[in-house]
Amino acid sequence: xxxxxxNTTIISTKNGxxxxxxxxxxVYDNGVKRGNVTSPHTGSNVxxxxxxxNLYWGYNNETTEFGLRKLVINSSGIREIxxxxxxxxxxGIKIKFFHNKIYSTNGAVIDVSNTxxxxxxxxxxxxTFGIGKDLVLGDSLIYFGESLNDFTSITTYSQKDFVQLDxxxxxxxxxxxxxxxxxxxxxxxxxxxxxxxxxxxxRD
Numbered sequence: 001x002x003x004x005x006x007n008t009t010i011i012s013t014k015n016g017x018x019x020x021x022x023x024x025x026x027v028y029d030n031g032v033k034r035g036n037v038t039s040p041h042t043g044s045n046v047x048x049x050x051x052x053x054n055l056y057w058g059y060n061n062e063t064t065e066f067g068l069r070k071l072v073i074n075s076s077g078i079r080e081i082x083x084x085x086x087x088x089x090x091x092g093i094k095i096k097f098f099h100n101k102i103y104s105t106n107g108a109v110i111d112v113s114n115t116x117x118x119x120x121x122x123x124x125x126x127x128t129f130g131i132g133k134d135l136v137l138g139d140s141l142i143y144f145g146e147s148l149n150d151f152t153s154i155t156t157y158s159q160k161d162f163v164q165l166d167x168x169x170x171x172x173x174x175x176x177x178x179x180x181x182x183x184x185x186x187x188x189x190x191x192x193x194x195x196x197x198x199x200x201x202x203r204d
Contacts, residue, residue: 002073003053010056010078012047013037020062021045025071027078036077043080044069048097050112057102057112061093068102068110068117087119098137099159105133105144109162121162125155132177136191141165145193147177154193154202174198 002008007030014021024037025044038044042065044058056071056078066089070082088095090106097103100113107123123142132147142157152173156165175197184190193200 003049003051005053010047010049010073012044012058014045022060022062025056025058025078027073034075034077036079038069038071038078038080042067044071046094047071048095048102050097051100057095057097059088059093059095059104061091066090070112084117087117094134096135096137103135103137103142105135123157123162124164132175132195134177134180136180136182138182143180143191145177145180147173147175147195150174152177152193152195170200173200 002010009028010025011028012025013023015023020041022043022045023040025047026037027034042060042063045061047056047058049056054073056073058069058071060067065085067083067085068087069080071078072081087110088104088106088108094105095102100111102110102112107125108119109121109123110117111120123144125144133145135142135144140159142159144155144157146153150172152170154168157163158165175195178194178196181192181194182190183192191202193202
């Protein structure tokens with residue numbers, strides 16, 4: 001949902017039959033699509049908003065091109081203005097934006113505050129489950145969740161130097177992580193952990 005415009009949504013679309021599935025990113029106002037959309041096939045399978053409501057970033061997590069794309073929105077729709085490769089690599093990776101950086105679920109940290117984005121860090125992930133992964137960003141911490149079968153872990157890392165600080169193991173936690181959603185006051189690191197079978201609310 002676009003910042004300040006609750007009836008405007010930016011959606012990465014996909015087909016239901018073929019691979020690659022990406023069918024372009026589109027802007028909808030009250031359910032009506034604006035004319036300009038990005039190209040299909042290789043494109044932004046996952047997208048994130050920035051502090052600028054007209055600027056988005058997208059990542060191709062479906063084909064080996066693995067491009068990080070800069071997307072700009074105007075009254076006509078949305079267009080891709082740049083594509084950067086070699087910054088994030090991997091299938092099925094999710095991205096999050098916080099304080100002018102893009103954080104990915106493979107641990108890569110990309111600074112997008114300048115004209116050309118630059119990789120500025122790599123989180124040394126302690127688990128390599130690869131089936132269920134997501135992350136949320138607090139004011140100074142990175143919360144990284146991973147799951148496999150009946151085991152879930154939440155590991156915290158410093159946003160300053162990306163080193164591991166703590167780890168919470170959640171045994172007998174059925175289901176695979178689908179997403180981690182921040183809520184309330186991020187300074188207190190509130191978020192919800194959503195899996196294929198339950199929703200866990202973490203308050204502290």
